[in-house]
Amino acid sequence: MANLVATREALQRFVAELPPAGLTSDRLRRTSDATRALIEQSLSIAHPDTGWIDHNLAVLVAAGLADEATAEASQSLFLGVRRRLGEALERDPDDLAAAMALALGAAAATDDERMAADIALVGAAVGRPQAGPGLVGAAVRLILAVGRDASEAVSAAAAAAVAPIQAAVDGLSLRLSAHPDTALDRARLELLAARSVEGDARQDKLDRMHATLADHEARFGPTAEARELRGELLGMRARSGGAPSDVRRDAIALFEAQAADRSLTPDQADRLIRTVERTGKLDRDTAGHLSGLIEALVGRDERRWHRPLARLLREAGDEAAFLTLQERALREDPDNGEAARVIVERLVRNLRAGLASPFDSDILDRALSAAPQQTLARWSADDVAAIVGLATHTFGARRAAHFVSERLLQNRELKKRDGLWARALDLWTELDDEDGLLELARRAVKERNLARARLLVAERLLARGERLDEADELLRPLCDARGPEAAQAHKLRDRLAAHPALRAGRRDALMAFEERIGVGTDKRFTLRVIHTTPAYALVELGELSAPDAYEHKHLRTVVRAQDLPRGVSPLHLRRGDTLEAPLRGQDADPERDKGGIRVYWVSDPAAIRLQRSPEEIAQRLDQEEARVGVGGEGPAALKVAREGRSGALTARVFAPGGGAELGERARVEASQLPEGTAPEQLGKGKRFWGRVVRRADLEGSDGVRVYAVEGPLTATPPPGFEAGDGGSGREEGGKRGRRRRGGRGGGSGDSAERGEDAERPTDAGASAEGGSEAAPVASQPNEARSGDGGAGDGGGGEAAPERTKPDQTPAPTSPAQGDANEEA
Amino acid sequence: MSTPGFETLLVEAPGAGAGLLAPGSILRALALGAGVRAEEVGLLIPVGRGRVAVDVGVQRAAGLSTPRLLPFTEGASPALLVLRREDDPAEEDRVWLELRWPAGTPRPGPGALGAALSAATGGSIGAEAIGASFCGDGWMQLEVPERFLLALEFPLELSIRGATVTATTATGGKKKP
DSSP: OHHHHHHHHHHHHHHHHSOSSOHHHHHHHHHHHHHHHHHHHHHTSSSOOOHHHHHHHHHHHHHHHTSGGGHHHHHHHHHHHHHHHHHHHHHOTTOHHHHHHHHHHHHTOTTSTTHHHHHHHHHHHTTSTTOOHHHHHHHHHHHHHOOTTSOHHHHHHHHHHHHHHHHHHHHHHHHTTTOHHHHHHHHHHHHHHHHTOOHHHHHHHHHHHHHHHHHHHHHHOOOHHHHHHHHHHHHHHHHTTOOHHHHHHHHHHHHHHHHHTTOOOHHHHHHHHHHHHHTTOOOHHHHHHHHHHHHHHHTTOHHHHHHHHHHHHHHHTOHHHHHHHHHHHHHHOTTOHHHHHHHHHHHHHHHHTTOOOOSOHHHHHHHHHHOOHHHHHTOOHHHHHHHHHHHHHHHOHHHHHHHHHHTGGGSTTGGGOHHHHHHHHHHHHHHTOHHHHHHHHHHHHHHHOOHHHHHHHHHHHHHHTOOHHHHHHHHHHHHHSOSHHHHHHHHHHHHHHTOHHHHHHHHHHHHHHHHHHTTTSSOEEEEEEEEEOSSEEEEEOTTSOOOTTSSSSSOEEEEEGGGSOTTOOGGGOOTTOEEEEEEEEEEOOTTTSTTOOEEEEESOGGGOEESSOHHHHHHHHHHHHHHHTTTSSSOEEEEEEEOTTTOOEEEEEEOTTSSOBOSSOEEEOGGGSOTTOOGGGOTTOEEEEEEEEEOGGGOOTTOOOOEEEEEEEESSOOTTOOTTOSOOHHHHHTHHHHHHTOSTTOOOSHHHHTSTTOBOOOSHHHHHTTTSSOOBOBOOOOTTGGGOSGGGTTSSSTTOBOOOOTTOOOOOOOHHHHHHHHHO | OOOTTEEEEEEEOOGGGGGOOOHHHHHHHHHHHHOOOGGGEEEEEEEETTEEEEEEEHHHHHTOOSSEEEEEEETTEEEEEEEEOTTOOOOTTEEEEEEEOOTTSOOOOHHHHHHHHHHHTTTSSOGGGOOOEEEOSSEEEEEEETHHHHHOOSSEEEEETTEEEEEEETTSSSOOO
């Protein structure tokens, strides 16, 4: 029933698409209306018999396809009811109207998935005794329409249908010997058979076809269909090695005969000319003769005859007439790509030879607009430069700029050339057309990722104060690179970051995010430790991704030492440890947090809950001490350095063989250094070996364990140690090595974070917050988001502060500020 | 003579349905088959058995090409009317056959009917040439090429699946002049 309703709608569309006037159209419209009423009739009856509806549909399709004026609408209807017609034919194989419609419709829609099934149905239908010449002729055309690129299934179906169709043609020839169509169908089948064989067998088939056509013409006189077939026969003979002089003679005779009775069509003329060309015998005289015949037929309809006429004029060597014809064709039809191609190729040839353009400016304009893309793709850089120069000189910079951006830079090959994009940007810059320039620059970013285009768009957007987020996105990749473009991008980004509109938008985004996840409420968030110092632990909200406006992938804050449970120091925590705490946010101070927008705090330090109990943490510390040999009999590998401000000596403690490192540093006295080593000579750190012990007597109530080196240090590795134990050369390099890895988010682990050269946070924040809350981390959009989280976090940027005294509270700090401090 | 503002068309009920020309049936058939609404129809004047003159508003009538078949449903049965003008020209190379079959026997399908007609022509006209068809109760109209008039003698009796179907030309056995 649903199919019937869909069929009714297909008929409605069909009626709407039919030409408004015409005998066939009028009749089809009336029959369609009546068939729609028939469908209404069936829809009102239970279990209707739709056989006659399907029959009428088939009649509509077949009758419509038979008339050129209604063929397009009928083909659309056919595509809509194709499956229905096939099913109707399967249900009632005697209803050959459905077979006729399938044969005619499928011949014009061969790429449908039902093609093989439809060919099989039609092949079976022609075997019915009531099949007439109309259906058999349609079936022959259907299998002729199957191209060489058809799928295997379609080719197999067509091959299988040849035999029953051949039998039907033979049967009709016997039954209706005086019917003109049967002979033509036989000739078509000979042509089909000739296509599938080679050499003599093909010539044999073509000879039989020739004889069939000759017999037909002797009996029924010259007909349009017979001549069409003869033209195909000659074309195939020329392609498959037929005697050239014979083919040429027959082709020219056919050409002359059709020209004489004015039945020659442009397509037929073109095919016959190509046939003569293939024989290699289209000489100047012949071409002149044939072009004379065509000119008598052209009249006012030169556009249709353009292709064969141009072919003949070129062969005849009449260059002036040939070019004039192309110019005329282009004037009549500005979209004539073939004429534009010829003219443009001639133009480029002239320019290469240093000659002026031989064409008027209007022809030049049309040719440049209509030249096919394949022609443009073959132009060299010099050709392009010459053409653009000519266009600029002839039409002015605006037309040339449009030509480059709308024609050349649409070309698949030419748009790969960065130089052409640069030239186009120059042209548009000269025009002082901001919108056009922006559009082109955006395309240049999209197609070629040009740094200049990125800068250009960002600069223009910033100047307008529009779409600042887009400007920021464009600059971000440039800031990661080096070179003059990167420097310019950094400057623009600084200006961008200070733009009030951008700050307001980002603040809104962050505020909305805070509200959504519950920042500012009592909700406790799970925070993951990513870095520790004696004064605080840097933590992040790992379970939720922060919006783009935030500088890190996750919201960050710090937990101060005094806010941790008694006996637990931030240094007791390890990367990946988690704790729970409620958060609140506040606007960053533009003076102190360069580029920052929002900073986050632990809103209630009393609500902090650690994942591990203090006992578990102490147990872990004991294990770590044992691993590096604290309190043991043997020495540990040390790296001794002098603290920056206090000048005190401390040592990082490593296990034998490297790898494990103690979380805290051991105290060293200058007197323990090997003989001849002064504290000033330690630089960033020197390797020594010595015994390390825990000094409980020096420990305070904050739970921080104190370690000290016992006895003198040695400069030579004791047994079981190697000279390289205790850190790598990169660590000795300190600041330089880390900075080279790219500032934010580039660290590699704890050892890097705890290096002597770690960045120094300012301590102004503690006073600002009255010392009652953990210090915040300012938010600032950061391009290095991919480096956030995991082992890479905080290694080289703001997340690696220098050890501070336990009573110091770090203040909000930004990466840029951290860098400045580091330099200091 | 037409009422001012109207054009007079003819509605015919051929075959056995000739007595069915109730005004409601005509209006329903006009609405379903030609999209003519009741308010666009003026006087309905019977002009003979099975024929009614129908006044249709001039503007609406100008968009109606004739002859036009108007299938509709009368009760639970299919019914068919023909809308035409007095001066309708004969269609080139197409004629209508009127087929009837005894009451109680099923309506012949398109395949069986096409095969029977083709066989009746001795195979000179293929079954694919059978055109559109519209059914009434116990009868139908079938469009066929004019060549059938040369190949067949009407009235013609066809035996289709045991039932006898009688075919005549819709204009009484001769092509409409």
